[in-house]
Amino acid sequence: MTQIRDELAQVARLAVQGSDADVRMYLSRLVRRYRTDDPALANDLSEVLRRKAPQRPDRVTPNGGAPSTASASEDPQLSVLRSYASTDPVDAPVLASDLEGQLHRLLVERARVNDLARHGLSPASSAVFVGPPGVGKTRTARWLASELQLPLFALDLTAVMSSRLGQSGANLRYAFDRAKAEPSVLFLDEIDAIAKRRDDDGDVGELKRLVTIMLQEMDEWPSTSLLLAATNHPGLVDPALWRRFDMQITFDVPTGHELDAAIIRFLGDDEGLAEYAPLFRTVYEGKSYSEIERNLLAIRKWRVLAIGEPDDIVADVLATSVNAMSKDRRIALASELQQNSGLSQRRVSQLTGVSRDTIRKRVKELV
Missing domain, CATH: 3.40.50.300 (P-loop containing nucleotide triphosphate hydrolases)
Structure with missing residues (x-):
């Protein structure tokens, strides 16, 4: 009886203080405590907790x-x-x-x-x-x-x-x-x-x-x-x-349509970056959404702040990913961009680090 009186007093104190969430939390503890000793009471309390608590105006x-948060003093x-x-x-x-x-x-x-x-x-x-x-x-x-x-x-x-x-x-x-x-x-x-x-x-x-x-x-x-x-x-x-x-x-890393959708989402309304989409698609194949978002947002911010020319900005941000590619992979990327992106040979060379002579030779081999 002493324990029950203490528990009732605690519920009353929390209720008077208007601590709705704290009351429900304390009742959850009581449900666990009485689940063995008094299953009927535990079920009754559980039923009370299933009801959505009305939101108090104050x-x-x-x-x-x-x-969104409660005071640490609570x-x-x-x-x-x-x-x-x-x-x-x-x-x-x-x-x-x-x-x-x-x-x-x-x-x-x-x-x-x-x-x-x-x-x-x-x-x-x-x-x-x-x-x-x-x-x-x-x-x-x-x-x-x-x-x-x-x-x-x-x-x-x-x-x-x-x-x-x-x-x-x-x-x-x-x-x-x-x-x-x-x-x-x-x-x-x-x-x-x-x-x-x-x-x-x-x-x-x-x-x-x-x-x-x-x-x-x-x-x-x-x-x-x-x-x-x-x-x-x-x-x-x-x-x-x-x-x-x-x-x-x-959950998997984005590929195909999901990768294209992610690039479009993170480029936002910056239409000036659309021509780089084939480059982004190739470089970010197998990368996570967070890495793609972080890098594309960096490119957009640097463009807004006019920190360098667009090609330089893109090349700087993508440098780590591009440099991590093997030589053959970078050459393949450069030839793909030369054929499909509409970027000039000079710009493709700048973005990939592959010489223009190498790009010309590879494109001729593929034709």
């Missing part, structure tokens, strides 16, 4: 959205999570058509939850993104949250991992409790760092305990929220955890 930002563990308001605009990522189809199905399931419920079905509530760095996994997570009009919580792994024994697990539980306190999207980037296979003898007990916590939290994850994870190394993730994800979505 907790609305000037632009009409929910606050809870010192808030540093574990980075938060983004549901009103934060996010541009749709450039994705392959099959990947777009998977994400569209995920959004449709979340939008038609009532139709599924009538047939005893639930929408996908978790997905893991697999792919190399820079292919849009994080941006896609933010875009999905924006499309669903839900706040996004991104787990800061550096904040979760603590040198204090047992604190890392407490940090991880806090992150899940906070995300479950209201309908939201929780994004766990580089999940392999905290969810490694438990048969890895090289890992310490603390990391294995984190996997156990992750398994427990995923088993209790509510269908009202969406759990997203990302990894560059799927083989490192514990198989038991891997099987709990409803969807496994693979």
Whole structure:
């Protein structure tokens, strides 16, 4: 009875303070605590948490959205999570058509939850993104949250991992409790760092305990929220955890139409760079979206600031990628540009570092 009185008093204090999210988070903890001792009470509390909390007028930002972050004074563990308001605009990522189809199905399931419920079905509530760095996994997570009009919580792994024994697990539980306190999207980037296979003898007990916590939290994850994870190394993730994800979505570097679409997106309204598109397409084959965006935005900025001639700017930014090519590959690139891009022989030579004589010889051989 003493414990129950303390818990009721704590709920009352949080409610009086107007801390809606904190109330829901505390109730999530009670659900976990009573799941064994009092399953009926745990189910009742879970049902309460499934209801979307009404937005309080005094907790609305000037632009009409929910606050994107909370004050550190409300809870010192808030540093574990980075938060983004549901009103934060996010541009749709450039994705392959099959990947777009998977994400569209995920959004449709979340939008038609009532139709599924009538047939005893639930929408996908978790997905893991697999792919190399820079292919849009994080941006896609933010875009999905924006499309669903839900706040996004991104787990800061550096904040979760603590040198204090047992604190890392407490940090991880806090992150899940906070995300479950209201309908939201929780994004766990580089999940392999905290969810490694438990048969890895090289890992310490603390990391294995984190996997156990992750398994427990995923088993209790509510269908009202969406759990997203990302990894560059799927083989490192514990198989038991891997099987709990409803969807496994693979991201790849852009090729073909996706590469062309990325180049067009990142060039924006700078029509003066359109003639370099064949060069960009060849140089950036096999590169990540983030590298393509970073380099093309640098070219655009330098053109706006008139830092050199256009050919010099393009050549300078692409120098690292072009110089990394073999001699034969650079010659092939130069001859391809000479034949298909409309650039002069002098400009092709300047951009690729291949002499004009070599370009002439190669083009004659191909004719």
